[in-house]
Amino acid sequence: xxxxxxxxxxxxxxxxxxxxxxxxxxxxxxxxxxxxxxxxxxxxxxxxxxxxxxxxxxxxxxxxxxxxxxxxxxxxxxxxxxxxxxxxxxxxxxxxxxxxxxxxxxxxxxxxxxxxxxxxxxxxxxxxxxxxxxxxxxxxxxxxxxxxxxxxxxxxxxxxxxxxxxxxxxxxxxxxxxxxxxxxxxxxxxxxxxxxxxxxxxxxxxxxxxxxxxxxxxxxxxxxxxxxxxxxxxxxxxxxxxxxxxxxxxxxxxxxxxxxxxxxxxxxxxxxxxxxxxxxxxxxxxxxxxxxxxxxxxxxxxxxxxxxxxxxxxxxxxxxxxxxxxxxxxxxxxxxxxxxxxxxxxxxxxxxxxxxxxxxxxxxxxxxxxxxxxxxxxxxxxxxxxxxxxxxxxxxxxxxxxxxxxxxxxxxxxxxxxxxxxxxxxxxxxxxxxxxxxxxxxxxxxxxxxxxxxxxxxxxxxxxxxxxxxxxxxxxxxxxxxxxxxxxxxxxxxxxx
Amino acid sequence: xxxxxxxxxxxxxxxxxxxxxxxxxxxxxxxxxxxxxxxxxxxxxxxxxxxxxxxxxxxxxxxxxxxxxxxxxxxxxxxxxxxxxxxxxxxxxxxxxxxxxxxxxxxxxxxx
Ligand SMILES: Cc1cc2nc3c(=O)[nH]c(=O)nc-3n(C[C@H](O)[C@H](O)[C@H](O)COP(=O)(O)OP(=O)(O)OC[C@H]3O[C@@H](n4cnc5c(N)ncnc54)[C@H](O)[C@@H]3O)c2cc1C
Numbered sequence: 001x002x003x004x005x006x007x008x009x010x011x012x013x014x015x016x017x018x019x020x021x022x023x024x025x026x027x028x029x030x031x032x033x034x035x036x037x038x039x040x041x042x043x044x045x046x047x048x049x050x051x052x053x054x055x056x057x058x059x060x061x062x063x064x065x066x067x068x069x070x071x072x073x074x075x076x077x078x079x080x081x082x083x084x085x086x087x088x089x090x091x092x093x094x095x096x097x098x099x100x101x102x103x104x105x106x107x108x109x110x111x112x113x114x115x116x117x118x119x120x121x122x123x124x125x126x127x128x129x130x131x132x133x134x135x136x137x138x139x140x141x142x143x144x145x146x147x148x149x150x151x152x153x154x155x156x157x158x159x160x161x162x163x164x165x166x167x168x169x170x171x172x173x174x175x176x177x178x179x180x181x182x183x184x185x186x187x188x189x190x191x192x193x194x195x196x197x198x199x200x201x202x203x204x205x206x207x208x209x210x211x212x213x214x215x216x217x218x219x220x221x222x223x224x225x226x227x228x229x230x231x232x233x234x235x236x237x238x239x240x241x242x243x244x245x246x247x248x249x250x251x252x253x254x255x256x257x258x259x260x261x262x263x264x265x266x267x268x269x270x271x272x273x274x275x276x277x278x279x280x281x282x283x284x285x286x287x288x289x290x291x292x293x294x295x296x297x298x299x300x301x302x303x304x305x306x307x308x309x310x311x312x313x314x315x316x317x318x319x320x321x322x323x324x325x326x327x328x329x330x331x332x333x334x335x336x337x338x339x340x341x342x343x344x345x346x347x348x349x350x351x352x353x354x355x356x357x358x359x360x361x362x363x364x365x366x367x368x369x370x371x372x373x374x375x376x377x378x379x380x381x382x383x384x385x386x387x388x389x390x391x392x393x394x395x396x397x398x399x400x401x402x403x404x405x406x407x408x409x410x411x412x413x414x415x416x417x418x419x420x421x422x423x424x425x426x427x428x429x430x431x432x433x434x435x436x437x438x439x440x441x442x443x444x445x446x447x448x449x450x451x452x453x454x455x456x457x458x459x460x461x462x463x464x465x466x467x468x469x470x471x472x473x474x475x476x477x478x479x480x481x482x483x484x485x486x487x488x489x490x491x492x493x494x495x496x497x
Numbered sequence: 498x499x500x501x502x503x504x505x506x507x508x509x510x511x512x513x514x515x516x517x518x519x520x521x522x523x524x525x526x527x528x529x530x531x532x533x534x535x536x537x538x539x540x541x542x543x544x545x546x547x548x549x550x551x552x553x554x555x556x557x558x559x560x561x562x563x564x565x566x567x568x569x570x571x572x573x574x575x576x577x578x579x580x581x582x583x584x585x586x587x588x589x590x591x592x593x594x595x596x597x598x599x600x601x602x603x604x605x606x607x608x609x
Contacts, residue, residue, distance in 0.1 A: 053522055053597040062529045064589070070582030288608075317602050321592035328566060332511040335596065339606030365531070428581040429573060 002213070002232040009035045009237040011495065012212050014204040014252065017082015018484040019468030019491075020243030021183025021191070026492035028194035035235060036188070036196055037214055039203040039244075040079035044184075048174030052318045055173035058086055063319075064433075065247065067368035071427035072273060074368060075435040076247050080200050081184025083245070083435070084481065088171045088295050089161040089180050090311070091129045092478035093120050094486065106473040107445030108454055110490055119489050120482060127161040127181040136167065138292030140342050141312045143283065145297050147394035148310075155297050158311070167292040170316050182481075199228050204244065204252055205364075208259040210236050210463045239495055242458075243468040243488070246271065246437035250358040250470060251366035253441070253451075253458075264459055266451050267441065268358040271368070272475035274436035275376055276347045277384065278313060278323045281391035281399030282337040289314045289341060302386065303349070303477065307379035310387060313345040325430045326400050330407060334400060342396060346383035347436070350376050352474040358440045372432065377422055380432075385420045402430035436480050441470035443487070456491030467491040501542055504558035506591040508565045514595055523594040538590065541583045545572065 010032040013020045020036065028034050040058070048055060056062040064073040077083040099116065102108045123129065145155045165179040178185050192198055201217040211234060218230040242249045250268035253260070294314040302308055315323065317338060324334055350356075356370045381403050388408060391399055398409045403425035412419055444450025447459040452471065458464040467488040469480055476483045499520055506523070507513055527535055542557075545568070549557040553564055560568070573584040595601055 051597070051599075052593070053525065056526070056593075056597075057529055061531055061534060062526060062593075066534070066582075066586070070579065070586070316597075317605060317607055318593035318595075318597035321596040322589040327509040327569075327588055327592075328511045331509070331592075335605055337606075426581065428578040429585050431582070431585065 002234050005233055005235040009033050009235065011035070011239045011241060012037065012235055012237040013241045013243055014207075014212065015082060015243035015245060015248070015468060016080050016183060016188055016198065017077070017243065017245055017468065018084050018183060018481045019488040020082065020241065021084065021187040022485045022488040023241050023243060023467045023492045023495075024191040024196050025183075025187035026489065027495060028191040028196040030496055032496075034191065034196040035237065036191070036198045037202040037204050037212065038080050038198065038200045040077065040200065041219065042080040042198070042200040043085070043174065045176050045178045048176045050168060050170050050173050050176065052173060052316050058174060060247070065368065066431070067370045069371070069428075071372060071431055072275070072368060072370050073431045073433050074247065074273070074437060075433065076245055076437070080198065081182055081188065084182025085184040086172045086174055087180070087182060087435075087481060089182070090295055090479045091127070091159040091161050091482055094476050094483040095478060098474070098476050102473055106443065106450070108443060108473070110454060115490070116486065119486050123482060123485055127186060128163040129159050129161045131157045131159055132293055132296050136165070136293055137296045138167070138289060138294075139285075139287045140289040140294070140314060141296040143287070143342055143394040144312045144344065144390060147390045148299060151389055151393050153299050153390075154301050155299055158295055158298050160293065160295070162293070165293055169289075169291050169294060169314065171294060173316065197227060199226060201226060201230075202228070206256040206259055207240055207242070207252060207464065208256065209461065210238065210240065212237075212240060238463065240464045241491070241495070242441075242464065242466045245468055246440050246470045247358060247366045247368070249466060249468055250440040251360050251364065254360045255364040260461070264447055264451055266449060269354045269356070270352040270439045270442050270473070271356045271358055271370060272350045272352050272438045272472070273370060273432070273434035274347050274438065274475060274480070275350055275372065275380065275432040276345055276434060276436075277380065277402050277430075278315060278319075278343065278345050278433060279384065279387050279391075279399070279401050280320055280324055280334075280341050280343050281396035282334060282340045283342050284340070284395045284397050286340055287342060288339065289343065302383070306382050307375070308346055308348045308383040309478070310383065310390070311345050311347065312343070314343045324400055325402050330400065334398065342391060342394060344387040344390065346380065346387055348376050348379045348383060349475050349477045352439055352442070372427055377425060381420060381422050381425060385416050388416050388420060438469050438472040438475055438480055441466050442473040443471045444473060455494035456487070457494070465491055465495060498539070498542065500558040501546055501556065504565060505542065505545065505569070505587065506595065508562060508569060509588050509591040510595045512595070518598065519594060522598055523590070526590060526594050526597070537583065538587055541587055545569070548572065
């Protein structure tokens, strides 16, 4: 039986990640009574143990939600704090050209320089966004920089949102000392202090105007007592904010089609994923890359013409093993040299296309329909070759990467073009990974080509807003969390009006 | 089923894992997937076994390492994209289950 929550809320926020956490923070600071419904568990620093067999439970499907064609493995978090509880904290402001196109082509005129700069300056302080000091830069990053510069590339320093990081290495399994600044650590505790109520293990099933239907599961983990027993509930509020992320916000809307008498054909569409490959190579030197902060540098000089970024990275043993696209003796020999491994992530910019979308299956669960374009494929192969050049220049002696059929080493240096080739790239065998999905409920100024208006309000609705990465009209081309927080700030400001 | 999983994992990892602990971790990770993915992965193991029986007249855990490797490669290169993807999915799970065990992390030089 569905129980009705008698308490009246000003706002119910669905999802506690980068978008939901920011909205909860802003609205509760202004005295609005907020209820945050989060379907994941509430884990804090003391629950993280840097072990992937335990911590992969933070993710949906252990970190790999596959697209229907199995070409994409999407990493998204199911936990209080959303993906900010496992993100690496790489902090990019949205590029000027992207903001310009969002203003001119999608009508988002609120993105004035003043609004953007003031908001992001605030996050710089609130989240301690800064460049790493030289003393904190580990070997992988140092080798990457030296090699890329020798090859004539321009290497830039990343900004990160960490505070007192002890360099444990694996940010993506949750930080055991709260060094990483995200909604789990910063915005949500503040919102709770200001009166917001958080219910974890609480899955929003459907919504209607001013109404959320949700199910609370029994909490297996988590420090906090849940304020609600397990069961089915309905709650009402003046405003409903959907911030369940790119995978789930469109799914909730599609599940609610009847209740909302939905006609908008754009829901779930124009999905972009910032397609990525994580590449690993064995260096002649021993490299303690699993210690220190994994990311310090990036290269964006190929962004405009060839459509990709390169960033340093590093991953724990199981994921590294999965990323090396072979098996048997060859694979074991590479893995045996884990303590000699360098790592680079390549990220390609994909276009927002209507056919790439989130839809739902018969059970109402999200399904990713995404076809990698020929343009993206070409860009990915170019990026892999570029990373290979850096590996070899940095002294790597062996690696196996997607789009190639063999181990590559120093003697293959002049043959990278032949050995790393589009004809060898099969996304079924080597699926792309994505941790940066965007779009699906794009913001705009006409219901003909968007899902919400430029205030974040769902077209045709009185009470429903969206405030997460699904708002992006196109790919922001860089790691997206700052842009999510920027748009969520705008939506919160509109709700306050 | 357990014998089949171990034999396939052995081919992917190129090592003989400690059986009981490995299976425990394999199923622990598998149960973290949604029902659909769990079903598909277990079904794939059955399909691989059928292929083994058809090709070598023996279940997949009773053929030689060389034959198992050949069979897995043949399916990994099959014209059906879902089969290629399935083998990769199974490969990923087998590797993840092995390298996420404390003793195996330590053996490749990862120090906590
Ligand atoms: C491993 C990893 C590393 C990353 N690193 C970086 C980085 O370094 N820099 C960067 O800029 N970005 C990074 N990102 C991306 C960034 O974290 C996301 O872009 C951002 O968190 C998206 O915000 P969101 O609010 O849209 O979704 P999320 O932060 O994912 O939050 C959505 C929340 O909604 C909850 N939810 C879903 N469905 C329901 C429901 N039905 N009911 C209730 N709750 C629900 C989910 O459990 C989740 O907590 C990373 C992501 C991952 C996964």
